[in-house]
Amino acid sequence: MSGDLVALRRALHASPEVGLDLPRTQATILDALDGLGLEIARGRGLSSVTAVLRGGPGPVVLLRSDMDALPIVETTGLPYASENGAMHACGHDLHMAGLVGAARLLAGRRDSLPGTVVFMFQPGEEGHGGGRLMIDEGVLSAAGERPVAAYAVHVDCVTPGGQLVTRPGPIMSSASALRVRVAGTGGHAAYPHHAVDPVPVAAEIILAVQSFAARRVPVSDPAVLSVTRLTSDSAASNVLAGAVDLEVNIRTLSRGTLALVRSGLPTLLEGIGAAHGCTVSTEFVDSYPVTVNDPVETSRVMSLLSDRVVHLPFPGMASEDFAYVLDEVPGSLLFLGVQPPDGPTGGMHSDRATFDDSHLDAHAALLAELALARLQ
Template sequence: MNPPSHPAPPPATAGHDTPPTARGGHDTPPPASAGAHAPSATAPSPSPPDAKNLLVRAGDVLRPALALYLDLHAHPEPSGQEARTADRFGRRLEEAGCEVTHGVGGHGVVGVLRNGDGPRVWLRAELDALPMREQTGLPYASRTDVMHACGHDLHLAAAAGAAELLARLSDRWRGTLLVVGQPAEETLDGAEAMLRDGLYERFGRPDVVLAQHAAPLPSGTVAHAPAGAPTAAAGAVLDVVLHGRGGHAATPHLAVDPVVTAAAVVARLQTVVARETAPADQVTLTVGTLRAGTAANVIPDRAELGIGVRASSEAALDRALAAVRRIVLAESAAAGAPREPEVTVVSRSAVLRCDPHAADAVRRAHIGLLGAGRVLSWPGSMATEDFPLFGDAGAGVHGQHGVPLVYWMLGVVGADAWRRATAGGPDASPPPPNHSPHFAPHIGSALRPAIAALTSAALDRFAAG
């Protein structure tokens, strides 16, 4: 996922809570006082701990969570190859007291913490990283061509920390906690793989699935979409193969050049948004990869494109995908290609909408945790997720309807960086966004509230059960 930057309130005052091994040793906002709103549900016995105390209690599990984060950040693995990441995450869940199962839908990990009769609350985090070279300059930066440029390492560390904290608070809740480490989110096929491997049949239908995602917002804040509004867009990834007739660069008239066809396709695809999408719809189309040829004096016989399409509705996505297919076929025919192109939808995701009742309850729990001024409104984004498959969007896979989903954005920008970004003038520059080679959560100020936000949400849902 790749959430964009959006305007947000000024950062909290810098504090002194940063672990010494993390960047920015004195840039951490202090715990906020509780807001006027109480947690969402009237808590039965056992009851959640005082919301203001959760940020303090998160410090009890901060050191092992930080160690996991630093390890995962330095050793990222791409989608479908997350064996080491899954192993390290599973070990931390075992140390937290979970019964751990590996190899669910690939490298998927499921940790189960049973604590009597009650709701089944699931926490989901992602295992995979992106195929790109890190340029943050951090001492724990990846040294390979793979990078945690979307914050999944933070999600995993927070989920493991929340599991350990909930184990320590076992006298305050009843039910079953499941922590899911999902592979292949960036390619939008990991959730489906886990579900097709019997995730719900093997581990029981969830009463709610919770997830959070790093965003370029101030550390110590979270952001929720308004009730019923989409949090993330629908999306699809397509692979396109254009066929030509290879030949010598000195005799182009004897060949059919698929590179020229690919260039025409790329140019024409820009009209899908500019001239075929209604102004009221939101659609983005990106040609992220284009591969062709082996030498400058050889006309190749094929060109390959990787195309990502996102839309604010399923209908708009369907229209955009139809336009892509039409343009690819037409440009190939216009070039006199010897055979029709291949257009394959590799993966597709639905619009992400949270359950209104559960999401509102979690939002109020976060107000109790952080204070009203640090719980922001999320306007939605054109990022895509396969998280909707855990709910009704995946009912055709897992056979369950009405599974509530709650998903929020998590601020990861330190106070100094946020002040620079919002100062205005020629020196102002936005924080590096997700999927940038410079993206780096300020872990010293982001990890503690990330653990506390997940724990607070889980305790609220256990109490509501």
């Protein structure tokens, strides 16, 4: 099967699409699932694919893959590299091929399958909340009853090839943002004493964001705060800005720490602005929740995989919208190492990231094994 899955993955890699509207990607997945006898549904507000495989009487298990790429210009030089300004730099092309492979494996033993499997192909993972939208459109009731468990496998191009990694409890962080505007008065750059310049105030605010994380948040329940955007409304070098806009990316592993940052950080920044005669306004933008692996399901997974899986000692601070599914259904997210044999060429989300797709058979078999073991 690996030849077919590698060809599918490379076709998807060569023609990536970004966001929620992925018509070519959706068509490729539908074609790859054709002939398996699945109940297929397309999304209404996004280019999702939900496929239901019915076996005999029994529970429902959900397997999920994301579908979208990133707005990155690829520089890998691969013969199947994307040339359209987008790139599967997070391995979603492998995720789709792996889930198609799992569907083929499980469909091949439909007669002995003790239950139903839902295959969830989801657009818009990269910041568009596609998982939440698919839940709103009914993916969790696609089989007529809710799944008893949900699983996903995420590849990692810097983890040794074939290595499986997971952990119970939080495994990936929440993601949210605080948008900040620092408003002064603007004026002539030669006479700053006649104006209220928001730029040095914004600089002080940036330092305060870092000290807030270091001094207000416990190391046992951390937060990562990063200023990722900074602009002013000055259009000339001799004009003081009237306002500065910045955005703080917020990563946390618990609702308590997120609440602390959400309430405490704006108060601090508003106080700094007031001390310098500036007005500071803030807007909190909620995004992905913490990805939490159910302890019981993850214990079952780790027991099943035994010496094939490594226990991840600490959660990662990246985010993943499979979190929305795990908020509704007990389950687990696992990582599969697909580092190239000669070592990584770039990290995840890099324009140089490369992934060893020789592990696709194992990827597909792992997903099928998780579903079958849980049904039994």
